[in-house]
Amino acid sequence: MTKNLTPMIQSCVMHFGEMGSRWGINRTVGQMYALIVLNEAPLCADDIAEALGFSRSNVSMGIKELLSWELIKLQHLPGERREFYSAPGDVWDIAKTLIEQRRKREIDPTLSTLRNLLIEEPANAGEEYAQQRMREMYELIEMLTQWTSEIQRLDSAKLGKLLKLGSSIGKVLDLKDKLLSR
Amino acid sequence: MTKNLTPMIQSCVMHFGEMGSRWGINRTVGQMYALIVLNEAPLCADDIAEALGFSRSNVSMGIKELLSWELIKLQHLPGERREFYSAPGDVWDIAKTLIEQRRKREIDPTLSTLRNLLIEEPANAGEEYAQQRMREMYELIEMLTQWTSEIQRLDSAKLGKLLKLGSSIGKVLDLKDKLLSR
DNA sequence: CTGTAATTTCAGTACTTTCTGAAATTACAG
DNA sequence: CTGTAATTTCAGAAAGTACTGAAATTACAG
Structure with a gap:
């Protein structure tokens, strides 16, 4: 297993394997993705199978999964019959996906699910309390989602600018408060 | 299994069980947590075991895990020898945790891991490229973490206010841009 | 078409995680 | 202390997930 990988790339690939398994992604798919991301040239299934020491069929399933997440795209290389895969060139695009x-x-x-449960009539005090908590959850999740989708709308250039400005949400919000309270 | 639960609470508990298993949390721990959150009164291990139909020992392990995540706290009820557990009353506190x-x-x-790999000297062009991507990842993750920790600093009152104002990050940022460019 | 390379599918096996019951430990009332 | 209730631990069983090799399918060069 793991042929032709330098220790540096090896370490990174293994780490993302471990991390992957703490997310929904399984370990081998995590490794496969790290390998693709860290490699400038697109890779074909055989490359991946050889580099990581997985069976060809396992790689096939992993690719299928990464494609379904839209984390890699298929491409054909001139003069090559096999299919090659690569990750977006911009890390922020990966994160957004x-x-x-x-x-x-x-x-x-x-x-x-929460929406459906919230339209039901509470049958007793216990359900009334439960619904109240569900409502709080619903509102919180919806709000966080909204914020996240706003951030997602930013392109990496803008994101980088904000980063370099050293702007923190806190400061921005303070600014806004002041602005609104005048 | 699952005694004395109304359909509404049942559904919610089951849903969070499923969702839990897509996160790192396992299904039964997810169910246990939903049950505790939705229940106004603190629950003891026996209550949980009975309500969800799990073995007593499974509940014990789940509680241990939830305690280690600081998602529940132990409390003693007057006149009760057993130990009771409850979730924070504020949903935003749960989310922050x-x-x-x-x-x-x-x-x-x-x-x-990334930091350690980035201080190494690249051995060839491939590693140079890989390091470049790792650097981009590192910076992105650090920035998102920073933003998140800013948001976490807000208390629920402030959060709620922002929600009700209908403020979106986009608008806030636009506001900031205008302010800064004057 | 035909033959071969490439890819996918899938049944079975290997591995990992979760869950249980029994035993051990701890906590405390009397 | 002693006895009992409550909790935890842990080895093994059960359940779930991932991985493989063999066979099937697909893709395409000639």
């Missing part, structure tokens, strides 16, 4: 996909898979179903 | 804990367990180790 991850956020977006996790929202779709985790947040949206939760909001929908 | 979740964000904080996930940062500790997922983001911090990643930042530390």
Whole structure:
């Protein structure tokens, strides 16, 4: 397993494997993705299988999953019959996709479940309390989602500018408070 | 299993069980937590075991985990020998704890790994490229973490105010841009 | 078309995680 | 202390997930 990888890339790949498994992503898919991201040239399934020592079929499933998350795209290389895969060149694009996909898979179903439970009539005091908490959750999640989607709308240039300005949300909000209270 | 739960609470508990398993949290711990959050009165281990139909020992492990995440706190009820557990009364406190804990367990180790790999001298062009991407990741993650921790500093009152004002980050940022460019 | 390379599917196995019951430990009332 | 209630631990069973190799399918050069 793990042929032809320098220790540096090896370490990074392994780390993202471990991290992947703490998210929904499984360990081998995490490793595969790190490998693709860290490699300038697109990779084909055989490259990945060889570099990480996985079976060809496992790589095939991993690619399928990464494609379904829209984290890699397929491309054909001139003179090559095999299919090659690469990650977006901009890290912020990757992050945006991850956020977006996790929202779709985790947040949206939760909001929908809560919404359905909130329109029911509470049958007793216990349900009334439960509904109150659900309502708070619903509002909080919705608000955080809203904020996140605002941030997602920024392109990396703007994001970088904000970073370099050293602007923190706190300062921005203070600014806004002052502005609004005049 | 699942005794004495009304359908409404049942549904919510089950949903958070499913969602929990998509996060690092396991299904039964997710269910346990939903139950505790939705219940106004603190619950003891037996209550939980009975309500959800889990073994007593499973509940004990779940409680241990929730305590380690600081998502519940232990309390003694007058005249009761058993130990009772409850979740914070404010949903935003729960969310802040979740964000904080996930940062500790997922983001911090990643930042530390990346930092270590970035101080190494690249051995060839491939490593140089890989390091460049790692640097971009590092900076992005650090920035998002910073923003998140700013938001976490807000208390729920302030958060609620912002929500009700209908303020979106986009608008706030536009405001800031205008302010700064004068 | 035909033959071969590339990819995907899938049943079975290996591995990991979760859950349980029994035993051990701890906590405390009397 | 002693006895009992409450909790925790832990080895093994059960459940769930990931991985593989073999076979099937697809893609395409000639």
